[in-house]
Each structure stands twice: as C-alpha cells, then as structure tokens.
Amino acid sequence: MWKEIEERTVKNGEYIVKTGCTVRACADALGSSKSTVHKDVTERLPAVDFELYLRVKGVLEKNLSERHLRGGESTRKKYAGKHLHGTDDV
Numbered sequence: 001m002w003k004e005i006e007e008r009t010v011k012n013g014e015y016i017v018k019t020g021c022t023v024r025a026c027a028d029a030l031g032s033s034k035s036t037v038h039k040d041v042t043e044r045l046p047a048v049d050f051e052l053y054l055r056v057k058g059v060l061e062k063n064l065s066e067r068h069l070r071g072g073e074s075t076r077k078k079y080a081g082k083h084l085h086g087t088d089d090v
Contacts, residue, residue: 006048008032009040013052016041022063 016026027037041060045053 001044001047005040005044009044009048010052012037012040013045013049013056016059017052017055020059020062023060 012026012030012032015021015030016023019025019029021029023037023041024034026032027034030037032040041053041056045056
C-alpha cells in the first residue's frame with residue numbers, strides 16, 4: 001500500500017475515534033469522499049493498525065445503533081415551530 005494512503009487511512013481512523021463522528025462527518029471534515037473514508041476504515045485500516053481498527057469499529061457500530069435516533073431528532077428539529085397542516089388553521 002502506498003505511504004500516502006496508509007497515512008490518510010490512519011488519519012481517518014484517528015479522527016473518527018477522537019470525535020466519535022460518522023463516516024460522512026469525517027469525510028466532510030477531512031475533505032475526502034464518504035466512500036473513500038469507509039473503504040479506508042473498514043478494509044485498509046486492519047492491515048495498517050489493527051488496534052485502531054478495533055476502536056474505529058466500536059465507534060461505527062455505536063453510530064449504526066443510534067442512527068434511527070439521530071434521524072428522528074433531525075425530523076423533530078425540522079418541524080419544530082411549524083404547525084402541521086390542518087391542526088391549528090381554524
């Protein structure tokens with residue numbers, strides 16, 4: 001594996017562990033694509049730094065288990081303060 005790819009892979013993994021962020025948030029923060037970050041931390045990282053991989057895997061599993069909660073919260077915020085059509089129009 002090329003040195004630049006290894007360095008990027010470790011950087012992505014360390015950022016996810018440090019912040020607890022999602023793959024998408026890591027990609028936005030570090031200027032990569034979501035696909036690249038995902039491939040780095042799930043396929044390349046075990047060969048580069050297995051200990052870091054295990055910590056990243058834990059964060060990603062936690063994020064996956066909470067995904068439905070974040071989606072619900074996002075929807076709640078989207079509609080906060082808006083009246084639903086037909087309920088308060090009278």
